[in-house]
Amino acid sequence: xTTLHNRRRLRLAASLAALMASATVSIAETAHGPEIERQxxxxxxxxxxxxxxxxQRGFQVYEKVCAACHGLNRVAFRNLVQPGxxxxxxxxxxxxxxxxxxxxxxxxxxxxxMFERPALxxxxxxxxxxxxxxxxxxxxxxxxxxxxxxxxxxxxxxxPSWWAHPFLMLGDIFRSYQEGGADYLRALLTSYPPEVPxxxxxxxxxxxxxxxxxxxxxxKYETCVAVAAGEAGAPDTCNKLLDGLYYNTVFxxxxxxxxxxxxxxxxxxxxxxxxxxxxxxxxMSADVSAFLSxxxxxxxxxxxxxxxxxxxxxLVTTVLLYLGKKRIWSRIKH
Amino acid sequence: xxxxTSSYEPTSRWGKWFDERLPIxxxxxxxxxxxxTPRNLNYLWTFGGILSFCLVAQIVTGVxxxxxxxxxxxxxxxxxxxxxxxxxxxxxxxxMHAVGASxxxxxxxxxxxxxxxxxxxxxxxxxxxxxxxxxxxxxxATAFLGYTLPWGQMSFWGVTVIxxxxxxxxxxYQGLGTGIVExxxxxxxxxxxxxxxxxxxxxxxxFVLTGIVILHIWALHTAGQNNPTGLDLKEPSEAVPMHxxxxxxxxxxxxxxxxxFAWFVFFLPDYLGHADNYTPANPLVTPPHxxxxxxxxxxxAILRAFTGSFLGLxxxxxxxxxxxxxxxxxxxxxxxxxxxxxxxxxxxxYRPLFKYAFWTFAFTCVALGWLxxxxxxxxxxxxxxxxxxxxFAYFLIAMPVLGLIETPNKxxxxxxxxxxxxxxTDPGGRSGHGGTGTVAGATAVAEKR
Numbered sequence: 072x073t074t075l076h077n078r079r080r081l082r083l084a085a086s087l088a089a090l091m092a093s094a095t096v097s098i099a100e101t102a103h104g105p106e107i108e109r110q111x112x113x114x115x116x117x118x119x120x121x122x123x124x125x126x127q128r129g130f131q132v133y134e135k136v137c138a139a140c141h142g143l144n145r146v147a148f149r150n151l152v153q154p155g156x157x158x159x160x161x162x163x164x165x166x167x168x169x170x171x172x173x174x175x176x177x178x179x180x181x182x183x184x185m186f187e188r189p190a191l192x193x194x195x196x197x198x199x200x201x202x203x204x205x206x207x208x209x210x211x212x213x214x215x216x217x218x219x220x221x222x223x224x225x226x227x228x229x230x231p232s233w234w235a236h237p238f239l240m241l242g243d244i245f246r247s248y249q250e251g252g253a254d255y256l257r258a259l260l261t262s263y264p265p266e267v268p269x270x271x272x273x274x275x276x277x278x279x280x281x282x283x284x285x286x287x288x289x290x291k292y293e294t295c296v297a298v299a300a301g302e303a304g305a306p307d308t309c310n311k312l313l314d315g316l317y318y319n320t321v322f323x324x325x326x327x328x329x330x331x332x333x334x335x336x337x338x339x340x341x342x343x344x345x346x347x348x349x350x351x352x353x354x355m356s357a358d359v360s361a362f363l364s365x366x367x368x369x370x371x372x373x374x375x376x377x378x379x380x381x382x383x384x385x386l387v388t389t390v391l392l393y394l395g396k397k398r399i400w401s402r403i404k405h
Numbered sequence: 406x407x408x409x410t411s412s413y414e415p416t417s418r419w420g421k422w423f424d425e426r427l428p429i430x431x432x433x434x435x436x437x438x439x440x441x442t443p444r445n446l447n448y449l450w451t452f453g454g455i456l457s458f459c460l461v462a463q464i465v466t467g468v469x470x471x472x473x474x475x476x477x478x479x480x481x482x483x484x485x486x487x488x489x490x491x492x493x494x495x496x497x498x499x500x501m502h503a504v505g506a507s508x509x510x511x512x513x514x515x516x517x518x519x520x521x522x523x524x525x526x527x528x529x530x531x532x533x534x535x536x537x538x539x540x541x542x543x544x545x546a547t548a549f550l551g552y553t554l555p556w557g558q559m560s561f562w563g564v565t566v567i568x569x570x571x572x573x574x575x576x577x578y579q580g581l582g583t584g585i586v587e588x589x590x591x592x593x594x595x596x597x598x599x600x601x602x603x604x605x606x607x608x609x610x611x612f613v614l615t616g617i618v619i620l621h622i623w624a625l626h627t628a629g630q631n632n633p634t635g636l637d638l639k640e641p642s643e644a645v646p647m648h649x650x651x652x653x654x655x656x657x658x659x660x661x662x663x664x665x666f667a668w669f670v671f672f673l674p675d676y677l678g679h680a681d682n683y684t685p686a687n688p689l690v691t692p693p694h695x696x697x698x699x700x701x702x703x704x705x706a707i708l709r710a711f712t713g714s715f716l717g718l719x720x721x722x723x724x725x726x727x728x729x730x731x732x733x734x735x736x737x738x739x740x741x742x743x744x745x746x747x748x749x750x751x752x753x754x755y756r757p758l759f760k761y762a763f764w765t766f767a768f769t770c771v772a773l774g775w776l777x778x779x780x781x782x783x784x785x786x787x788x789x790x791x792x793x794x795x796x797f798a799y800f801l802i803a804m805p806v807l808g809l810i811e812t813p814n815k816x817x818x819x820x821x822x823x824x825x826x827x828x829x830t831d832p833g834g835r836s837g838h839g840g841t842g843t844v845a846g847a848t849a850v851a852e853k854r
Binding site (some may be wrong): 117145150219220223224225226233236243244247248249251252323367369370374375377378379381382385386388389392393395396399400403404405 | 445649681683775
């Protein structure tokens with residue numbers, strides 16, 4: 072029992088160390104981190120609206136895969152019915168809430184006791200853990216974050232040179248790019264390579280990426296999730312994959328506590344889309360990223376629709392005011 | 406308000422009765438209807454009206470948001486999400502308020518650069534200008550306090566970094582800085598106590614700001630508006646009544662500005678913020694980059710330019726203190742501009758050398774803004790130091806020295822000459838400071854209709 076306890080403590084310490092290591096690496100790497108590809112989403116740009124079918128598929132992925140660890144506490148079951156979202160029929164959401172495995176703690180009842188009850192439409196979509204400590208205890212010290220706001224809390228950082236900066240900025244403003252969180256999440260979910268890359272250390276201590284290993288000199292090979300260049304002739308540092316973490320090329324530091332969520336197509340037989348979309352890792356990642364973009368911004372569709380009405384009104388009024396102003400000023404020389 | 410006499414004549418008996426007891430309609434009429442405005446004002450002069458709109462919009466949306474907001478460390482973040490998700494049009498109010506803060510700064514920076522370009526800070530508008538600097542400071546304080554209220558990661562760490570600046574005073578007198586910091590926090594760390602008092606002050610300051618804005622307008626209407634030539638008004642015909650001339654132009658400017666405002670509110674509500682602020686505040690996890698909102702970036706760059714050595718000059722233990730002083734000094738120095746600029750010509754239009762200084766200064770401010778968003782290391786720090794020197798050189802070197810050595814271009818003899826050409830020159834020559842048109846000017850134009 073004690074050894075088990077100690078081992079758990081050790082693993083906790085290890086994951087803490089990993090977190091700290093990843094923090095240092097992320098600072099060194101922001102200058103040239105992995106390039107995250109921008110996707111064309113249904114909800115991209117100033118005209119985009121959510122694709123209802125995609126949100127429904129995304130919810131399915133959340134329900135069958137993500138919900139094993141992550142909560143969605145800022146979203147209530149009733150939101151799944153509302154316009155601008157997945158718009159599931161109310162009856163099926165009622166049934167879904169009643170059958171949701173993570174029940175609601177309510178009370179105290181007339182005897183002063185707290186009790187568990189099935190969720191109602193008005194209740195939040197709970198994850199499996201009652202609190203952060205319980206989550207950490209069962210996840211080797213790692214905390215699976217609540218996903219309600221995850222796409223707003225993440226983004227794609229770009230570091231253009233100073234002369235390109237204003238142009239890229241204006242381009243983003245003109246196209247109204249707000250999908251950095253979804254782009255990041257989709258990239259994260261699809262960037263679990265099966266193997267950690269192997270490097271060969273040369274005489275000067277530099278680490279070079281190798282494709283094939285020569286059996287002759289095994290001691291020179293190192294597997295690294297990230298390489299930090301040694302300063303002024305010092306040998307490079309190899310960041311090794313830590314125990315209990317997984318290699319990911321997008322996550323800052325390149326190792327994270329979340330295992331690859333989809334074990335191949337259909338997430339190992341868990342996901343079967345009803346609308347005929349193939350449940351590839353790519354599709355599932357994109358669908359759940361779209362769904363989590365909606366959970367972070369449920370008024371999105373209404374916002375953009377109203378935006379066009381307001382812009383049109385302002386444009387017409389500006390033109391009319393300008394014509395009026397011209398007329399008024401035509402009375403005098405100026 | 407100001408030196409102009411209102412031509413208001415009440416028409417109804419009730420109007421006469423009220424006017425004899427409280428001439429507020431007379432005051433408003435004189436200030437905003439028949440007030441003489443130079444006829445050559447360009448669209449840059451519409452930003453005063455735009456800023457008044459911004460202030461009112463922030464107060465109105467803010468008051469409604471406060472009805473749904475909960476200023477406690479456990480509930481603040483959740484209450485913002487409650488506003489975004491459950492309050493009717495809460496998302497719209499919150500976007501308008503958050504984007505509105507940025508738009509307020511866009512407008513105020515254009516307004517300030519306009520003042521610098523056309524020499525609006527010079528006599529007789531020194532008090533008007535200083536009131537403007539006070540307004541800028543109050544705006545910054547209010548915006549900073551407001552940014553803490555969502556209690557996200559960037560809120561929390563922004564407060565931690567900025568309030569800690571005062572600890573630099575420890576180098577002057579041991580314990581002074583720390584004492585001030587703990588007094589600001591209401592404890593030994595940033596906590597819910599800090600959040601609660603920041604909310605209280607965030608609600609208070611806009612009303613103080615409104616009071617100063619009224620003084621600013623009063624001072625403006627006493628000295629009269631500057632204009633693109635920088636010349637004084639010499640004859641009534643150089644002015645037009647505020648309504649409908651200036652007001653019709655202000656309306657166009659305001660609505661064009663609202664197009665930009667609405668674009669951000671509806672299509673880019675989070676573009677000007679930070680992703681980190683959608684993660685609830687956590688005192689145990691420091692974000693990798695703590696960056697203030699864009700409108701503070703130039704000042705943040707000046708603060709961070711003061712490291713162990715400043716362009717080879719060792720600063721030692723005084724680095725932080727000097728950084729703090731330079732940051733506050735970079736705003737305070739604006740207030741001294743009226744006396745630092747020794748040129749008698751107001752408008753940069755007629756100043757061939759100072760023109761270069763002005764545009765270098767404008768570039769410097771943008772460059773400092775960009776550097777403020779970069780990590781404070783290596784080449785970025787060196788560049789920030791160079792631009793910090795350029796920033797202060799504008800006020801301390803370019804303003805006095807160029808004022809002495811520069812030969813200004815030939816000035817038009819009057820606004821009328823500048824606007825209407827040679828035929829309408831005023832033989833009287835320059836008639837000194839403080840001249841504003843009179844009601845006669847307004848009627849002169851009216852007769853021309």
